Amino acid sequence: MNKFHIMMRDIIFFALLVMLIKITIKRAAQQQRAKTKKLPNSSSMHQLDKNFLQQLEDSKKQIIHAINAAKRHNNTKIMEQLNTIRKEILEIERKYKQNSPSTFLLGPIGTISIVLKEKKLATRLFEIKKEIGSILAPSENISPQSAQKLDK
Numbered sequence: 299m300n301k302f303h304i305m306m307r308d309i310i311f312f313a314l315l316v317m318l319i320k321i322t323i324k325r326a327a328q329q330q331r332a333k334t335k336k337l338p339n340s341s342s343m344h345q346l347d348k349n350f351l352q353q354l355e356d357s358k359k360q361i362i363h364a365i366n367a368a369k370r371h372n373n374t375k376i377m378e379q380l381n382t383i384r385k386e387i388l389e390i391e392r393k394y395k396q397n398s399p400s401t402f403l404l405g406p407i408g409t410i411s412i413v414l415k416e417k418k419l420a421t422r423l424f425e426i427k428k429e430i431g432s433i434l435a436p437s438e439n440i441s442p443q444s445a446q447k448l449d450k
Contacts, residue, residue, distance in 0.1 A: 346395065347416070353423060354391050357430075361387060364434055379433050383426055390419050390426075 361384045368377040397412055 350394065350416070350420060350423075354387065354394070357387050357423065357427060358384070358391075360430060364430065376433060380430070383430060383433075386426055387423070390423055394419050 361380055365377055365380045365384065368374075368380060394416065397415075
């Protein structure tokens, strides 16, 4: 009976050893697949807000119309300011659409960081819209109304 217990113990240990080796091989294969697998799309982690995207598009159109109106009036100072703002809008759009792959791996913390980033970008877009108005409003040569009339 003593030999039977020893033999059973050896069989159980052998089975456990085989299971541990299988688990190790399986995990190594998963890690290898994870390395070769591409990270998720830059915006696939969260749903992009269509309203915010529409605001970005409207701001880009508004800037382009204002730049064209400034060109027609040969107002280089306003054109330079508007070009700087246009670059900021494009940067906001890039930041909004592209998220760091590491935020995807952070789970809930990454989601919170995405939401905070979106709020920050929305605030900056609002400030840019006010800035556009302040650039165009005091200008005698280009007012928002004359810019719209010129572009039609």
